[in-house]
Amino acid sequence: MSNFLSSSIGKKLIMSLSGLFLVVFLLVHLSINLLILFDSTGGLYNEAVHFMGTNPLIKVMEPVLAIGFIVHIVYATILTLQNQKATPTKYNVTQKTKTFSWASKNMYILGFAVLAFLVLHIIQFYVKMKITDTAPIVEATGGHDGYKLVTDLFTQHGTLSYVYCAVYVLAGILLGLHIRHGFWSAFQTIGWNNYTWKSRLFTLATIFAWVIAIGYSILPLYMTFFL
Amino acid sequence: MADKILKKLYIKVWRQKNANTKGKFETYEIENISQGSSFLEMMDIMNESLVAKGIEPVAFDHDCREGICGMCSLYINGRAHGPDTEITTCQLHMRRFEDGETITIEPWRVGAFPVIKDLIVDRRSYDKILHAGGYINVNTLGNLPDANNILIPYEDYEEAMDAAACIGCGACAASCKNSSAMLFVAAKVSHLAKLPQGQVERENRAKAMVAKMDELGFGNCTNTGACEAECPKSISIAHIARLNREFLSAKIKD
Ligand code: HEM
Ligand code: SF4
Ligand code: FES
Numbered sequence: 001m002s003n004f005l006s007s008s009i010g011k012k013l014i015m016s017l018s019g020l021f022l023v024v025f026l027l028v029h030l031s032i033n034l035l036i037l038f039d040s041t042g043g044l045y046n047e048a049v050h051f052m053g054t055n056p057l058i059k060v061m062e063p064v065l066a067i068g069f070i071v072h073i074v075y076a077t078i079l080t081l082q083n084q085k086a087t088p089t090k091y092n093v094t095q096k097t098k099t100f101s102w103a104s105k106n107m108y109i110l111g112f113a114v115l116a117f118l119v120l121h122i123i124q125f126y127v128k129m130k131i132t133d134t135a136p137i138v139e140a141t142g143g144h145d146g147y148k149l150v151t152d153l154f155t156q157h158g159t160l161s162y163v164y165c166a167v168y169v170l171a172g173i174l175l176g177l178h179i180r181h182g183f184w185s186a187f188q189t190i191g192w193n194n195y196t197w198k199s200r201l202f203t204l205a206t207i208f209a210w211v212i213a214i215g216y217s218i219l220p221l222y223m224t225f226f227l
Numbered sequence: 228m229a230d231k232i233l234k235k236l237y238i239k240v241w242r243q244k245n246a247n248t249k250g251k252f253e254t255y256e257i258e259n260i261s262q263g264s265s266f267l268e269m270m271d272i273m274n275e276s277l278v279a280k281g282i283e284p285v286a287f288d289h290d291c292r293e294g295i296c297g298m299c300s301l302y303i304n305g306r307a308h309g310p311d312t313e314i315t316t317c318q319l320h321m322r323r324f325e326d327g328e329t330i331t332i333e334p335w336r337v338g339a340f341p342v343i344k345d346l347i348v349d350r351r352s353y354d355k356i357l358h359a360g361g362y363i364n365v366n367t368l369g370n371l372p373d374a375n376n377i378l379i380p381y382e383d384y385e386e387a388m389d390a391a392a393c394i395g396c397g398a399c400a401a402s403c404k405n406s407s408a409m410l411f412v413a414a415k416v417s418h419l420a421k422l423p424q425g426q427v428e429r430e431n432r433a434k435a436m437v438a439k440m441d442e443l444g445f446g447n448c449t450n451t452g453a454c455e456a457e458c459p460k461s462i463s464i465a466h467i468a469r470l471n472r473e474f475l476s477a478k479i480k481d
Contacts (some may be wrong), residue, residue, distance in 0.1 A: 004478045008407075009471055079447045083405035085339045086446030088441055092241075092252065093331045097402045098303035100452035105404055107449060185450040191472030194465045205406040 009185035009189075011075055014074025018072040023179065023186075025065055030215045037222060046138055049146035053129070073115065080108045100202075103181040110178040117171035124153060154223035161224055168220035175212025183208050230263030233321060237329040238273055240285050243309045246349075250342065254329070262322040264352050266309060267292060267299065269321055287332075288344040292317040294459065297396030301346055302333040307457040315396060317457045335401035339408070339443045350397050353411060357395075360435035361415040367406035371467050377423050387421035390414045392460035399454035399462075405446030410454035412436050413470035414462050420473055428481065433473035 004010045030051065035045045052058050099105055116216055128135040129144050136145040136152075154161050183205035193201060236361075238258050243250025264272075267289055274284035290298040299316035303309035309319040311405050326328060332346060340348040344464050367372075393414035400408045419425030425432070448467065455464045 003438075004481075007437055007474075008441050008445075008476045010478070012447060012471075013475065031365050034367055079449070083407075083446040083449070086406040086444055087336060087404065088338050089301060089336045091305065091336050093305040093333070095402065095404070095453075097307070097453045098456045100450070104449065104451040181450070188450050188464065189471060191468050191475055192469035195463060198463075198465060 004188065011079055012189045014071060014075050015079065016189035018068050018075070019182050020186050021068045022065075022072060023131070023183065025068070026179075026212060030212065033219050034215065036147065036150065036219060040227070042151070044208075045147045046141075046145060050141070050143045052172065053144065057109040062091065064123045069118075076108060076111055084139070099183050101177075103177040104185070107181060110174055114178060117167065117174070120167070121171075123133070125149065151227055153225050154220055155227050165224040168218040172213050172216030174214060176209040179212055180205055180209035230261045230322070230414060231259045231325045233262060233328075234258060235327055236269075236324065237327075238269075239329055239331045240346065241333050241342075242285065242345055243334075244301065246341055246343055250345075252331075260321055260336040260465060262320070262324075264321050264433070265317065266301075266319040267290075267317050271284055275311065286347050288347050289317060294318045295394060297380065297394035300335050300397055300401065302401060303428060304331055307335070307402045308396075308459060309352065312456065313459055313461050315394075318459075330458060334462060335397055337388065337397070337400045337406040337445070339445050340400065350395070352445070353397060353408070355443060356408065356412060356436050356439045357445050358417065359439035360428065360432040363418070363419060363428060365424075374424075375390075383421045387418050390418035390421070390462060390466050392462060393418070393458075393462055396459060398457045398459060400445060402453045403446065404449075404451060404453065405449055406447040407454070408443075408445040409438050409448040409470065410462055410468050412440050413464075413466040416473055417466040417469045420469065424429065429473070432476040433470060434477050437470075437474050 005014070032045075032048045035048050036042075038044060041130040103110060125146075128149060129146070137143070138145045154165055157164065184193075184201035187197075187201055239252050239253050239254045239256060240249050242253045255273060255277065257259045257269070257276060260269050260272065267287075270285065270287060273326040274326050279285050288300055290296040292299075292316060294315045297315070299308070301308065303316065303319070308314060308316045310323050311319055334342045334346045335348045335350075337348070339352040340350050343349050390413075391393075393411060395411065397411070399410035416436060419432060420429055450464070452464060455462065
């Protein structure tokens with residue numbers, strides 16, 4: 001087993017499984033976020049926040065998610081370093097070979113950009129809700145007013161709110177690009193691909209990337225400009 | 228119609244005395260190259276002119292000059308085997324170039340293919356991967372069934388033949404930003420996995436070849452697709468998916 005995990009394909013398998021796990025997380029997260037669009041009193045969203053904050057299954061999943069991220073990032077770093085070592089001399093003329101996408105050659109850069117955003121995002125939300133407990137409170141229930149926390153960020157900080165909006169939209173796009181390559185690539189790595197499925201997986205990945213990019217961008221835009 | 232003559236070309240090539248010395252680019256001017264000549268003929272003409280000037284000719288690999296041996300490993304103007312797709316360097320013609328152009332020729336840049344001299348790299352690491360498992364054992368004692376009598380489903384035959392077209396040229400690793408040998412290994416594993424003769428060593432083959440590939444310092448595949456785009460035999464990355472399946476299922480059975 002140990003030499004399986006240190007083999008190139010074994011490491012790739014870990015990348016793909018952790019990546020797909022993160023994709024599932026993104027979907028859950030996105031569907032909860034979208035509730036903001038459907039109730040401008042914030043009640044619906046806060047109920048979901050309360051559910052996520054108290055549900056035992058979610059409590060268990062939280063550290064699993066953190067581990068998922070760490071594994072994904074650690075293996076991404078190992079693979080990227082090994083790949084650079086495997087190509088000690090670069091070509092003089094920049095490569096003109098067509099690849100499937102720009103993203104496919106820049107997954108580490110995209111990943112790190114997403115990671116940088118994630119740090120900001122965690123400071124802005126997770127820390128306030130779970131660690132310092134400085135998030136606003138809903139009077140009636142005593143629970144956290146996640147809705148106010150989110151909407152305030154995008155409406156109550158003047159020009160800075162526009163900057164936050166731009167940063168969140170950019171992060172949505174970068175995530176979309178990461179997934180445009182990552183989604184089909186994960187299936188290729190697992191071995192679930194062939195002549196027929198290749199174009200299908202490309203199409204699926206493209207649709208999926210748009211859903212993620214638009215889904216995650218639409219919320220900050222809505223809050224900044226329509227609330 | 229007579230072929231156009233390229234009056235002047237600037238050939239910028241990598242010159243390196245041997246594996247232990249540092250190399251550098253040199254630019255040579257050559258004149259009156261017919262667009263009808265092949266790229267390697269142009270190289271020959273250039274070398275003759277260098278010899279006439281007392282300069283050591285540029286060393287480059289070539290053998291069959293008809294696209295089947297996989298020797299002609301030149302990286303031309305940023306692409307393995309030059310600007311055309313689905314061909315080797317020896318199948319490239321000068322009609323793809325313009326008068327007055329600078330043509331940059333580099334050796335494969337793959338850690339596991341060190342430069343031996345000028346444009347020649349040591350591609351034996353591909354041979355080593357083959358020796359690790361890219362073969363079938365045959366026992367020639369007794370009555371062997373005639374290969375033509377073993378029936379194979381048409382689709383299997385087609386896929387095996389597509390994979391078998393690999394000539395081991397190294398363009399896949401050379402055009403990969405990770406220097407990954409996956410397309411080559413996939414072609415060999417896929418070819419034998421699809422045929423009845425390849426079944427006996429099937430499980431061990433994927434494991435042994437991947438282990439050898441990793442050991443020799445080829446990079447990890449990140450599915451960029453550069454290999455498929457540059458492979459002179461258009462071998463599909465669908466074969467890499469099969470290699471992944473073969474490898475993972477063999478490991479799970481362990
Ligand atoms: C929510 C966040 C993320 C999701 C959903 C995600 C998803 C994925 C998926 C599905 C893959 C494809 C795996 C494969 O090719 O088999 C992948 C690859 C990759 N990810 Fe992420 N990822 C995320 C965050 C990150 C972060 C933070 C990094 C940081 C450094 C990163 C770096 C990479 C790299 C370098 C690859 C390519 C690895 C390879 O093909 O060898 N990702 N990601
Ligand atoms: S897979 Fe294609 S590019 Fe790679 S060695 Fe074989 S023929 Fe050459
Ligand atoms: S010289 Fe044989 S393939 Fe080009």
